[in-house]
Amino acid sequence: VTKGNADTPKGNNGHALTAILSRWHPLTREDRASLAEISAQEYRVSSGTDFIHRDDPVRDLPILQDGWAAQYRVMHDGRRFVLKLSLPGEVIDGCFPLREPAQYSAEALTDVTLLLYPSDSLFHLVNENPRIAVAFFSLETYQHSFLRNRVMALAGLNAYERLGHLCLELLTRLEILGMAENDTFNLPVKQETLGELLGMHGVHINRMFRRLGADGFIARNKKTIQVKDREGLAQLVEFRKADIVEPSAIHTPSKYS
Amino acid sequence: VTKGNADTPKGNNGHALTAILSRWHPLTREDRASLAEISAQEYRVSSGTDFIHRDDPVRDLPILQDGWAAQYRVMHDGRRFVLKLSLPGEVIDGCFPLREPAQYSAEALTDVTLLLYPSDSLFHLVNENPRIAVAFFSLETYQHSFLRNRVMALAGLNAYERLGHLCLELLTRLEILGMAENDTFNLPVKQETLGELLGMHGVHINRMFRRLGADGFIARNKKTIQVKDREGLAQLVEFRKADIVEPSAIHTPSKYS
DNA sequence: CGTCCCTTTGAGGGCCTTCAAACTGTGTGG
């Protein structure tokens, strides 16, 4: 793990955390200035290595500046469970405002560039500034909404549908991050890992991918996935935009008051 | 649904929401006074009826003063999916700070007494007061931690283990609410509903309950469940106290700074 | 051109579902 200072990370002429939070709640110039005082350390992590270790204390809020990651744990019988994939540009959740040992390890699935914001400074700021607190709250609510949908998929759908659901979830999240166009995205994750995420064997992921392709829902080419029938698939797997919390849902004045 | 006014609900000589939030973040006398100005409406809902309807606008934050509830939806193929059980004393999540249509219906599993706090007033307060914002944030984090564990159970455990996990989750949540003693609790939920929660058929819930009893992990008597081997079961189903966010994890000064 | 990692394909078995029916407890009306 190489380490460097990066208040202004390259390729990003601003403060990454400010950019993310301001999507979730209107921030004043002063809010932004307060946030800008909290500078991140930049880390580079190469594919396959852990950058958060389970049971280690959490001191920082990590943002994936670039690359994919997985939060996982190894269960007592040796099987691996993947809680969540983290995408380029996303905040890795479960790390704030906790100061407890990490509940899940995080592994780089590709080469990763990481921004680490010190928890203590953030915690202090959140306790002083209600707008920033609400912004974090809203971000948490957004991530929460995807987790609820994962629960729905795991409990209510079969393997075929779960994988279709995952394709739509990733497509949606990547579109929000500006990393998917034309219903197409890159999926640099091996099938065994997808299996650990969706609660099925990697071999079965393969069969279901194949069937989704044969049924015309998706097309695959190496690591690229294109959703061919987004509407049809969404209906099949119970995926709805309305189930995802968007910024407007939170700070738009109520239409019903 | 009968309706009444209840700033000071009977059997509760205080402001229920204040009591809950102050568990999650230290509140000043002024904070409590601000919260106390937001008065709740009390509703009574009889067993089996819905009190939140999917796609209806959310105007209030509901707290279950008494009784059990389930958040559920009916999927396009007619199957029911239960997202979460809500226990007496708990805030029903997914309702704040949203003003969008409800994503899940909520059904009373027993006779229920409900406290409804107007979202608009709460939203206004949260935007003014950082401590109350952090308290809500922390509460959300707490609920989030249980959801993460549900995902782990659904993706990583078989039916037998999932049901054991649920027993421990409910026991833990009820203990926190002061409604379980001696590893024993009342479970007024039919097995079919538990199946919809855990992603398995109600009939299989029965078989797994039976096996958990035969293996000495639990004892059942009508609707009462006693966990006989809490440690053993916890290890089997990967249930850890450390996976549940507690108040101290959030506002205790960092040990590592 | 060989190695390694991952994907793909095949066959057998187990977990869980599905359909069905018997059983139990509870409330209701005769």
Add this chain to the structure above:
DNA sequence: CCACACAGTTTGAAGGCCCTCAAAGGGACG
């Protein structure tokens, strides 16, 4: 007090989805 209806639990048997083990196929890299 009993007969009955009703809801939920319990038990049985057959079948399907998914797992498990295994091996072959493909692509990237040296």
